[in-house]
Amino acid sequence: MMRGPAKLGRRSVWKWAAGLxxxxxxxxxxxxxxxxxxxxxxxxxxxxxxxxxxxxxxVEDTAYMRRNHMKLLxxxxxxxxxxxxxxxxxxxxxxxxxxxxxxxxxVLGTDENFCQSCHSYAAxxxxxxxxxASKPKQQATAPAPALAVGMAATAGGKQ
Amino acid sequence: xxxxxxxxxxQDRRQFxxxxxxxxxxxxxxxxxxxxxxxxxxxxxxxxxxxxxGMLIDTNQCREGCDACVKACGEENGFGHGxxxxxxxxxxxxxxxxxxxxxxxxxxxxCQHCAEPxxxxxxxxxxxxxxxxxxxxxxxHICIGCRYCMMACPYKARSFVHERITDQNxxxxxxxxxVESCTMCVHRVDRDQQPACVEACAKAGHGAIIFGNLNDxxxxxxxxxxxxxxxxxxxxxxxxxxxxxxxx
Ligand code: SF4
Numbered sequence: 001m002m003r004g005p006a007k008l009g010r011r012s013v014w015k016w017a018a019g020l021x022x023x024x025x026x027x028x029x030x031x032x033x034x035x036x037x038x039x040x041x042x043x044x045x046x047x048x049x050x051x052x053x054x055x056x057x058x059v060e061d062t063a064y065m066r067r068n069h070m071k072l073l074x075x076x077x078x079x080x081x082x083x084x085x086x087x088x089x090x091x092x093x094x095x096x097x098x099x100x101x102x103x104x105x106x107v108l109g110t111d112e113n114f115c116q117s118c119h120s121y122a123a124x125x126x127x128x129x130x131x132x133a134s135k136p137k138q139q140a141t142a143p144a145p146a147l148a149v150g151m152a153a154t155a156g157g158k159q
Numbered sequence: 160x161x162x163x164x165x166x167x168x169x170q171d172r173r174q175f176x177x178x179x180x181x182x183x184x185x186x187x188x189x190x191x192x193x194x195x196x197x198x199x200x201x202x203x204x205x206x207x208x209x210x211x212x213g214m215l216i217d218t219n220q221c222r223e224g225c226d227a228c229v230k231a232c233g234e235e236n237g238f239g240h241g242x243x244x245x246x247x248x249x250x251x252x253x254x255x256x257x258x259x260x261x262x263x264x265x266x267x268x269x270c271q272h273c274a275e276p277x278x279x280x281x282x283x284x285x286x287x288x289x290x291x292x293x294x295x296x297x298x299x300h301i302c303i304g305c306r307y308c309m310m311a312c313p314y315k316a317r318s319f320v321h322e323r324i325t326d327q328n329x330x331x332x333x334x335x336x337x338v339e340s341c342t343m344c345v346h347r348v349d350r351d352q353q354p355a356c357v358e359a360c361a362k363a364g365h366g367a368i369i370f371g372n373l374n375d376x377x378x379x380x381x382x383x384x385x386x387x388x389x390x391x392x393x394x395x396x397x398x399x400x401x402x403x404x405x406x407x
Contacts, residue, residue, distance in 0.1 A: 077300060083290075084206040085202065085203055090186065112286065129291040131337070133327040
């Protein structure tokens with residue numbers, strides 16, 4: 001039976017807190033561990049079976065991305081929609097281009113896919129994909145031929 | 160004109176002109192001059208009100224029965240060709256008839272990108288907004304789908320997305336429960352490309368739509384507006400539209 005800390009003595013509170021911290025650390029480790037590794041830590045803790053296709057050199061540290069990817073995306077989304085700033089670094093399209101699964105070419109679809117695995121593990125609703133494409137843009141979309149002279153001049157070397 | 164296109168000599172002449180125009184573009188390209196004057200902005204810079212994007216539609220060039228612009232819009236932005244009642248319509252061909260003379264005109268109508276947009280006035284969430292460069296947009300992250308803006312728009316320019324959408328163009332996120340309308344292909348404009356409808360119309364040989372910076376007196380659109388009589392739809396509403404029509 002679980003008892004709240006209020007009913008316990010001082011030492012028990014510490015024990016209880018330490019236990020809780022250990023549990024937290026375990027579950028975080030599970031998220032961080034990815035598929036396969038960390039299996040020795042605890043067989044009782046389920047882990048997401050995350051397959052990171054190309055995660056080695058992300059735009060920020062892995063630890064930072066884990067905690068802050070949503071903030072980066074939120075910032076970028078407002079900059080893009082309202083100010084027309086379309087840099088690649090923190091763009092959702094950039095995430096997808098790098099992390100889409102090699103199996104179904106998407107970040108959604110199975111619980112092994114990059115976004116879906118952690119989100120379904122953590123039961124955090126993921127509604128970006130109600131509107132955004134979950135697949136990278138098909139190649140061969142070369143910039144359309146510029147029509148006006150001015151356009152021709154501006155199109156050079158900038159994408 | 161169709162007859163003109165059929166004339167081989169004119170076609171040659173046209174190709175020559177196109178080629179020389181392209182060469183002129185290349186010759187000027189190494190300098191930053193045109194880049195600065197014209198419209199482009201570096202990808203990491205915010206849009207500014209130094210530019211005001213606009214369109215000029217020459218109704219004399221627009222062909223009855225041609226819907227190249229409508230098709231191109233649907234393809235670029237990822238919706239059907241207005242075949243179902245619930246399909247979005249960002250641009251539509253409208254037939255006008257002078258009841259006395261019987262004369263008809265056919266012209267495209269889309270979001271007019273008002274300087275004083277009524278949709279922005281009524282939107283309770285701030286989702287409808289005008290970019291600094293005059294493009295009126297819906298921020299779908301904020302839109303709650305109340306559709307006030309659809310009621311407020313004098314041009315019936317906005318659509319509501321009724322069905323779940325998949326396989327969007329990654330550049331054009333669209334989803335159920337949001338209102339949407341012509342964005343002037345903002346994702347292309349930000350990359351110094353023309354809106355899809357403008358390109359399609361030129362490709363179809365009509366060139367009835369010109370896109371450009373209204374604030375730049377050297378842009379083709381500004382020159383044409385200075386030279387010819389053009390009008391705004393429902394000019395009495397004094398909304399200062401980004402889309403103008405020529406040839407009435
Ligand atoms: S439908 Fe969306 S954009 Fe239109 S008024 Fe309502 S919240 Fe604003």
